[in-house]
Amino acid sequence: MTTTPPQNANGRAALTWRPLLIFSAYRVVVAILLLAGIALGGNAGVFSALQPGRFTAVSLLYVAAGTLFLIAAWRRVEPFVVQVVAGVLIDVVAIALLSSALGSSETALGVLLITAVAGGSLLTGLRLGAFFAAAATIALLVVQTLSRIAGHAETDGYTQVALLGIAIFVTSSAAALLARRARESEALAAERGLDVANLEALNAHIVQRLDIGVIALDRDGRIRLANRLATGIIGRLDSETPTLAERAPALQRAFEAGGNTERTPITVSGIDYLPRFVPVGDSQRGGTLLFLEDLTAVRAQIQQAKLASMGRLTASIAHEIRNPLSAIMQATQLLGEAEYLQDGDRRLVGIITKQSRRLNETVENVLQLSRRSPAQRETVNLAEWVPQVVSEWRAAFSGGEVDVQATAVAALFDRSHMRQVLENLLRNATDHAGEHPTVSVVTGRDERGAPYLEVRDNGPGIDAEIRDHLFEPFATSRRGGTGLGLYLSRELCEASSARIELRPEETGACFRVTFAAPDGAQQGGQA
Structure with missing residues (x-):
């Protein structure tokens, strides 16, 4: 997984603007030191100028120009390259004029050109770095030539200018190459960092979607990560890092006992789980992954x-x-x-x-x-379909009163499959309702807006002993019953993405079939 690192403001500041700000601040400091040197040192040592007035004026202009470039770098005034080139050229011109005021290019001020050119090369690259080195060398030659004509410099000064020029070119090239390597390393690090972030996000997504609980423990037994199923067992972590002993003492005891190597089920919050502990990394410093498999599922x-x-x-x-x-x-x-x-x-x-x-x-x-055929689902208006099916069923099987309360609700299902389900529920209701059966069929929408159909009767209800196995094959409480009707109804409902369930009622039995709603269906939708 390879992704190009984004060129956001923070990444660019790390590679360009922040170094430029430091370089601009260095320029101002050098200019101030030069001005202070001529003001305080007089004509002693390095600052023994032939033209102190011109040296002072150039230094003042250099301080002013350096301050402007510092403000521009601080405020990140675009374009960046123009600002760097202009700043380096100002350095070359200012240092050349200052050297001329001192009377020769052989002074120590020429060394400042090496720093200026190296800084520009670091910020712009090899091509502009060569341009800066050439400009600085030419400036040194011009100063040396003018000083020689004025009689302030000796003939062998050209040798020192040549050596200084070579040093400037070598430093410029080295600085540019180092800068390129640094940029490549920075870009590679950013790319690798993005890859790691993407992999972490992918791993987190995969872990959250697992069908088993996953808990990551550090070497101190603190919970560092828990997926969706695990938080249902130990609770949400939020920003705290609790220990396993605090959230699940039974799991902590299994961990301390050797990691449940015998794979013994453990009960947590009333549910049986099969824990499995997997060490991660070095046994002394690594953590542990805990997998929790729900035995109920x-x-x-x-x-x-x-x-x-x-x-x-x-x-x-x-x-x-x-x-x-x-x-x-x-x-x-x-x-x-x-x-x-x-x-x-x-x-x-x-x-x-x-x-x-x-x-x-x-x-x-x-x-x-x-041999059940695949479901052919279609949008059906229950207010029209339910009375029709009930009427046809009553004509074929007369057996008690059936009250239909069907509202205009659109549902998505297979007509032939749902006809079998509804007829089976009606037959069960009339068979179990006693001597005077009263059956009602109601349609509507539940609290989530899903369409449903309910069949209720006035019988004694469902025996508690078969309630949990009601939709399994051959589960019946009626003498002579096959026990396959509700099982078949559940299979037909699932084929149409519907769900059948027994609803709690004080008297009688109530079966609800919840359907899938058509896309964009509203209350009162038509078939």
Whole structure:
């Protein structure tokens, strides 16, 4: 993962403006020292000027120009390169004039040109650095020539000017190359830093999306990181770094006991977890990663796998039963039409016929599960669809009163699948409601705005012993029931991205089917 580092203000200041500010401050300090030297030192030593008045005037102008460049660098006046070039040229001209006022280029002031050119090369690069070195060398030659014409300098001064020029060119080139290496290193460091930041963000995103709890502990046992599932166990960390012993003593005991090498489940907040401790880095200074696997979810997955296997096996058995069962039902029908049967024999034939139909219904339900077609979802107006299905069902199966309270709510589902679900819920409601069944069908939206359909009855409700297994295969409390209706209903709902659940009620039973809402659907949406 390689990303170009952004050229933000802070990064550019580190590479350009901050060094320029230091260079400009150095220029002002040098100019002030030169002015102070001529004012306090008189004509002694280095400052034994032939023209002290001109030296003082140039120094004053140099201080003023240096101050202006310092303010410009402080306020970051663009363009940057123009400011650097102008500043270095001012240095070259000022130092050349000061050397001329002293009477020769052989003075120590010529060394200041090396610093000025080196600073400009550091800030601009090799090409402009060579230009600065050439300008400084030419200025030294001009000063030496004028001094020689005026008779203030000796002939061999050109040798010293040449040596100083060579030193200026070498220093300029070295400074430019060092600056380029420094910029490349800075850019590489910024790029690597961005890569590390991106990898940290990616790792954090992956850790947060894991299906198991992850906790990172330092060597002192303090919690440094916890993903979304882990915070549900130990609580939010916010800005504090609590210890594992403070948030989960049971996990701390497992850690102190050797990291749960025997993989023994541990109960935290009433839920069974299987902790696994993985050392990270050096055993003396490194930390530990703690993985928490929710055994409830694992057991649910195992149960689902068992149910799927059992479903396939049951479908295979049902398919094998269907053919001989059809023969039995056909033979029973022919036998029932025989005229020579006595009443007792006809009663036995009726029992065989009734039980064969019951067994055939079970076989049909099982086979329907195994060959269920994919859901063809569409937007349906429950206010129109529900009364139509209920009316057709009552015409086919007369059994009690059904009150429909359907509001204009748009839902997304497969019509044929949901018809089977609604008819199954209506049949269950009338079968369990007693002698005078009263069933109501209600539609609406829940607190989240999702469309739903409820089927309620006035019966005794669902027995507590099968409530938790209500939607599993063959779970039933009705004598003669197959226990496959609600299981089939749940499978059909899931195929349409819907959810069926048993709602708590004081009397009777209430089943709610919550549908997916069409995109942009509002209350009262039409099919």
